[in-house]
Amino acid sequence: xxxxxxxxxxxxxxxxxxxxxxxxxxxxxxxxxxxxxxxxxxxxxxxxxxxxxxxxxxxxxxxxxxxxxxxxxxxxxxxxxxxxxxxxxxxxxxxxxxxxxxxxxxxxxxxxxxxxxxxxxxxxxxxxxxxxxxxxxxxxxxxxxxxxxxxxxxxxxxxxxxxxxxxxxxxxxxxxxxxxxxxxxxxxxxxxxxxxxxxxxxxxxxxxxxxxxxxxxxxxxxxxxxxxxxxxxxxxxxxxxxxxxxxxxxxxxxxxxxxxxxxxxxxxxxxxxxxxxxxxxxxxxx
Amino acid sequence: xxxxxxxxxxxxxxxxxxxxxxxxxxxxxxxxxxxxxxxxxxxxxxxxxxxxxxxxxxxxxxxxxxxxxxxxxxxxxxxxxxxxxxxxxxxxxxxxxxxxxxxxxxxxxxxxxxxxxxxxxxxxxxxxxxxxxxxxxxxxxxxxxxxxxxxxxxxxxxxxxxxxxxxxxxxxxxxxxxxxxxxxxxxxxxxxxxxxxxxxxxxxxxxxxxxxxxxxxxxxxxxxxxxxxxxxxxxxxxxxxxxxxxxxxxxxxxxxxxxxxxxxxxxxxxxxxxxxxxxxxxxxxxxxxxxxxxxxxxxxxxxxxxxxxxxxxxxxxxxxxxxxxxxxxxxxxxxxxxxxxxxxxxxxxxxxxxxxxxxxxxxxxxxxxxxxxxxxxxxxxxxxxxxxxxxxxxxxxxxxxxxxxxxx
Numbered sequence: 001x002x003x004x005x006x007x008x009x010x011x012x013x014x015x016x017x018x019x020x021x022x023x024x025x026x027x028x029x030x031x032x033x034x035x036x037x038x039x040x041x042x043x044x045x046x047x048x049x050x051x052x053x054x055x056x057x058x059x060x061x062x063x064x065x066x067x068x069x070x071x072x073x074x075x076x077x078x079x080x081x082x083x084x085x086x087x088x089x090x091x092x093x094x095x096x097x098x099x100x101x102x103x104x105x106x107x108x109x110x111x112x113x114x115x116x117x118x119x120x121x122x123x124x125x126x127x128x129x130x131x132x133x134x135x136x137x138x139x140x141x142x143x144x145x146x147x148x149x150x151x152x153x154x155x156x157x158x159x160x161x162x163x164x165x166x167x168x169x170x171x172x173x174x175x176x177x178x179x180x181x182x183x184x185x186x187x188x189x190x191x192x193x194x195x196x197x198x199x200x201x202x203x204x205x206x207x208x209x210x211x212x213x214x215x216x217x218x219x220x221x222x223x224x225x226x227x228x229x230x231x232x233x234x235x236x237x238x239x240x241x242x243x244x245x246x247x248x249x250x251x252x253x254x255x256x257x258x259x260x261x262x263x264x265x266x267x268x269x270x271x272x273x274x275x276x277x278x279x280x281x282x283x284x285x286x
Numbered sequence: 287x288x289x290x291x292x293x294x295x296x297x298x299x300x301x302x303x304x305x306x307x308x309x310x311x312x313x314x315x316x317x318x319x320x321x322x323x324x325x326x327x328x329x330x331x332x333x334x335x336x337x338x339x340x341x342x343x344x345x346x347x348x349x350x351x352x353x354x355x356x357x358x359x360x361x362x363x364x365x366x367x368x369x370x371x372x373x374x375x376x377x378x379x380x381x382x383x384x385x386x387x388x389x390x391x392x393x394x395x396x397x398x399x400x401x402x403x404x405x406x407x408x409x410x411x412x413x414x415x416x417x418x419x420x421x422x423x424x425x426x427x428x429x430x431x432x433x434x435x436x437x438x439x440x441x442x443x444x445x446x447x448x449x450x451x452x453x454x455x456x457x458x459x460x461x462x463x464x465x466x467x468x469x470x471x472x473x474x475x476x477x478x479x480x481x482x483x484x485x486x487x488x489x490x491x492x493x494x495x496x497x498x499x500x501x502x503x504x505x506x507x508x509x510x511x512x513x514x515x516x517x518x519x520x521x522x523x524x525x526x527x528x529x530x531x532x533x534x535x536x537x538x539x540x541x542x543x544x545x546x547x548x549x550x551x552x553x554x555x556x557x558x559x560x561x562x563x564x565x566x567x568x569x570x571x572x573x574x575x576x577x578x579x580x581x582x583x584x585x586x587x588x589x590x591x592x593x594x595x596x597x598x599x600x601x602x603x604x605x606x607x608x609x610x611x612x613x614x615x616x617x618x619x620x621x622x623x624x625x626x627x628x629x630x631x632x633x634x635x636x637x638x639x640x641x642x643x644x645x646x647x648x649x650x651x652x653x654x655x656x657x658x659x660x661x662x663x664x665x666x667x668x669x670x671x672x673x674x675x676x677x678x679x680x681x682x683x684x685x686x687x688x689x690x691x692x693x694x
Contacts, residue, residue: 071576086574088567090635091560099564100575102557114555118494118501125503139504 001026001196002047002078002165007056009046016042018220019056024165024196029187031211031228032200035240038217040200044167047198048080049073061164079158083170087154089143093135094124096142097157127156131189148179152186159190166190167198172206184210204233216240325680326628326644330651337655344655347531353647353654354529355467358538359384359601361646363621365545366593368642369586371625372553374566374634375431377590379420379438380621384598385613386446387413391599392456392608393449395463402462406599413595414588416442421587425580431587439618447610455609458602466541466603472534479535480526488515538600542643545593550639562586566634597621616667623670624649627677648673 004022008015017039024030032040045051047058049067057064060076067073073080087096098120105116124138133152135145142150151171158166171187172180187210190197201207207214208228216224216239224239237243337344363380370377391409394400400408420438424431450456458464471479491511498505529535553559561582564572573579594613601617602608624645630637649670656666 070574074576082574084570086568086571088564088571088635090567091563095560095564099560099571100577102560104557112551112555113557115557115560118497118503121498121503122501137504 001061003059004043004047005057005059007043007046007058008054009042009051010054016220017046017053020217020220020222022215022222024198026164026196027191027194028212029191029197029199029210031207031214032198032217033202033204033207033214033236033240034217034223037219038240039220040217041169042220043217044080044169044198044200047073047078047165047167049078074161074163077162077164078167079161079163079165080167081151081154081158081169081171083173087142087150087157090141092141093128093138093153094121096153097124097127097160099157101160123160127160131156131159131186133186146179147175148182151175151179151183155183155186155190159195163195165196165198167200169200170202171199172201172203180206204236207236208233218242326641326648326677329677330644330648333648333651333655337651337658341655341658344658347528349654349658350528351532351536353650354536354539354542355604356654357646357650358467358536358542359597359604360617360621360624360650361542361597361643362545362600363594363597363617364624364642364646365549365639366590366597367622368625368630368637368639369549369553369562370431370590371622371630371632372562372566372634372637373583373586374569375424375583375586376622376632377420377435377587377594378432378618378622379416379435379442380590380594380597381613381615381618382439382442382446383413383416383591383594383613384601384617385608385611386416386442386449386598387595388598388602388608388612389446389449389456391463392458392602393451395460396456396458402460405460406463409599410592410595413591413593413598417588417591418584420591421584424587425583443614446613450608450610455607457607463599463603464606465537466600467536467538468603469537470529470534471537471540473530476526476530476535479540480522484515484519484522487518491515538604541596541600542646545596546639546643549589553639558582558585563635566636568635616670620649620670623674627674629677632678 002024004020006019006021007017008019009017020039020043022030022043032043034040042051046053047067049070049072052068058067059065060078065072065076067076067078070080088099091099094117103116103119104110105114105119108114109116121138128135128138131152133149133156135149135153142153145153155166155168155171168187171183175183184206187197187199191210191212199207199210211228214226214228214231214236215222216226216236218240219242223242224236226236226239334345343349363384367377367380387409390412391405394408395402395405416438420431420434423429424434447454491514495505495508495511526535529539553562561572561577564575564577565579565582569579572582598613601612605612625637625641626632626645627648628641628645630641630645652670652673653666656669
């Protein structure tokens with residue numbers, strides 16, 4: 001459904017992604033794993049239209065597409081749920097779900113440009129019921145909810161535009177055991193409904209719990225591709241750290257830059273030798 | 287009288303509690319700060335009771351009418367300030383803008399002989415343009431809004447002196463402009479306005495209730511809704527009776543209430559209003575949701591400056607003149623303090639346009655009462671400052687408690 005071919009992206013001299021191939025099919029959960037700075041977020045942001053790619057092609061349903069703005073991605077049917085959720089704490093569930101795509105009423109309400117709260121609230125109930133997300137009061141503020149509920153609201157929100165592909169950035173980070181289970185169950189329901197799901201995660205237990213395939217990125221390159229059923233934790237960890245990767249011996253100059261960038265990032269801020277953006281800085285700036 | 291009506295309001299709010307435990311729900315929400323506006327009404331009742339016990343002219347029809355006239359200008363400025371506060375920004379230039387725009391109106395009307403309507407429109411447009419300029423500088427260059435508007439405060443004050451010219455004072459003689467604050471609707475007219483207002487409010491509330499019920503959504507009990515409508519009706523009737531006992535319903539009060547209702551509607555019922563709250567709550571979330579954050583911010587600053595102009599015009603109308611100190615002094619601080627006292631957060635995303643009216647009433651009552659008691663302005667400043675401080679502390683405490691207990 002969604003495929004990337006030989007995608008490259010650099011930030012100045014830092015090669016964040018190099019010749020990455022990637023694919024997600026309908027009704028499949030693909031986990032994207034890798035160490036910090038491996039390019040996971042850059043890849044997701046490239047697909048989501050936040051970063052434009054330098055090289056390579058993005059194919060959607062077999063057709064080459066150009067994704068240069070977030071709107072492009074949403075219009076294609078690619079929804080992204082970011083790690084920081086991007087919910088408004090001061091708004092209630094219905095208001096958050098429909099933020100940016102509020103519905104207006106008809107008749108007199110159309111003249112006064114009034115919101116159609118009734119319709120939005122009804123649809124919110126339908127959507128949440130459909131996903132088996134339990135929220136007692138859809139008119140309570142999101143700020144008062146638990147991390148798991150907030151994550152579920154954020155995921156539910158991404159589904160309002162009826163996307164074909166849903167990308168989740170660290171959906172279970174900072175969640176408790178029960179809340180993690182709720183979110184993972186929701187991810188499985190998305191898969192069962194035929195969505196293609198891309199999950200970025202650091203937690204391999206979660207990855208093995210939901211993923212059908214596991215894509216490992218390392219230093220901006222595709223390091224390995226596993227079938228979740230036929231691989232082991234050790235194998236994946238090996239690919240993430242590079243212990244099992246024979247190509248590590250011959251690092252190209254571009255990879256050196258990534259390594260340098262990583263070292264700079266680890267160094268205290270004051271010691272950064274120059275103003276070159278690391279992957280993270282560029283990502284935050286956008 | 288109004289005190290009783292407002293103090294009885296807990297019942298409908300509590301009755302709307304989904305738990306079906308009205309009193310418990312009410313107490314919880316009161317403590318946790320969900321009922322900020324009700325709380326301020328109670329505070330207002332206490333203030334009125336205190337002043338009435340000290341000086342029995344305080345709750346007289348004449349004085350209450352005067353109170354309304356006194357708060358009109360500041361309340362109108364506060365309406366715009368609320369919108370800026372909802373964004374999590376601040377506009378320190380509203381006082382200076384109100385003075386400048388009033389000066390523009392006065393000079394056009396008196397020295398250039400413009401028609402009053404054109405002069406008023408020109409003054410408001412000057413306000414709008416100032417807001418657009420300040421909002422654009424704020425959004426395009428990323429300069430903090432308080433710095434932009436602080437610069438504006440100085441610059442527009444200078445412009446005001448320039449516009450007023452060497453004499454420094456322009457007396458307003460145009461009957462239309464002075465009539466803004468000296469027109470009263472006596473007897474039947476006042477009642478007609480009141481009844482029409484109640485009828486519209488009741489119709490809108492009941493229609494919304496029926497629509498939600500038909501859609502199978504959770505609604506407050508019909509009894510609670512009817513009780514609230516009844517209380518609103520009583521409050522309005524009492525107000526009209528009191529006002530008719532003096533000179534009638536002042537046009538100025540209708541203008542203030544009209545703008546409050548207009549912007550309350552815009553902020554709570556329209557997409558634009560929803561987006562203001564979203565930007566104030568989490569601007570990054572708003573941006574990712576496809577909201578044009580910059581445009582929202584610029585428009586809000588335009589509204590704030592326009593409302594400052596409207597407030598300045600009303601102040602000029604009441605003073606019958608515009609001088610160098612129009613819009614200066616504590617005008618700005620009170621216009622911002624009012625909504626904050628009444629529960630609009632300084633941190634954005636929380637509050638309502640009603641707090642402009644309620645806050646102006648609280649501040650106006652304190653000022654008016656202390657004038658009646660012939661207290662010195664040194665005392666007035668200190669008392670008003672203390673009230674603001676206490677209100678902000680209560681708000682902060684309530685918010686903290688709500689966050690602590692609200693987590694599921």
